[in-house]
Amino acid sequence: MKISLEAVPRNKEALISCAAEAAAFLQIGSINVPDLTRFTLRSWDACAVLTETLSQNGGKNRFRYIPHIRAIDFKLHQPFPCRDLLRSRGIDQVLVIAGDLPRNFDADFMSLEYIQSGKFPKVQTAGTVPFIKKLKAEMPELTIYAAFDPYRTNIRYELDYLGQKEAAGAAGFMSQPFFDLRLLEIYAEYLEGKEVFWGLSPVLSQASRNYWESRNRAVFPKHFRSDLEWNVDFGRRVISFCEVHHFNVYLMPIKVDIKAYLSGLFA
DSSP states (O other): OOEEEEOOOSSHHHHHHHHHHHTTOTTOOEEEEOOOTTSSSOHHHHHHHHHHHHHHTTOOOOOEEEEEEEGGGSOTTSOOTTHHHHHHTTOOEEEEEOOOOOSOTTOOOOOHHHHHHTOOOOOOOOOHHHHHHHHHHHOTTOEEEEEEOTTSSOHHHHHHHHHHHHHHTOOEEEEEEOSOHHHHHHHHHHSTTSOEEEEEOOOOSHHHHHHHHHHSOOOOOTTOOSSHHHHHHHHHHHHHHHHHHTOEEEEOOTTSOHHHHHHHHTO
């Protein structure tokens, strides 16, 4: 079983601190870095920061890094501008997501210099499925994971969509967080034998729950409690399920004491 931890690139200090906390837990083998347009540090640059920092500090740099790539940022008829960057930094895994609409609609499309400037891109027309196909054709050595949203519409639609992504070149899937093991088990039955990272994100406040329910239309069980004890217990049950059924886990400890959460999961 593989376990990946999400490190949000708010700034270099927060990014490095998160990775340092994770280093104490040998169960974690990779770091996921989202690409969020409200921050100036892009996901691939954040991965380079982590690699360089650990090397400078004499660390073994045992993590593999998985930057998120937003399909909405790129044109299908132009070469993928980050290809050489990824190769030069030893990044051989990515998570392709559709990408939220950027706030700045007047910016030009990203040249390599524009990407490095941290500005926001213009909305492009690349859909996730054709973008995965393009990326795999240009970088056949790349392991591409595709995003998996169990709350998007319905189970049949999402499973069909995952099938399209797999046919385009995705090697596996990384899901939005689950909060109900029963829903996870339903999807798992249909994804048996696939490489899937099931998402876990502790929710420790009503505001956080409201976010997931309104933004992602997430479903919480009736017995859910927004405290660390409930979330740790749920996380341990998911990890146990994944161990038995040969799945992976994607941890997203947003706005939570990472050490306390991970210590509870892996006690």
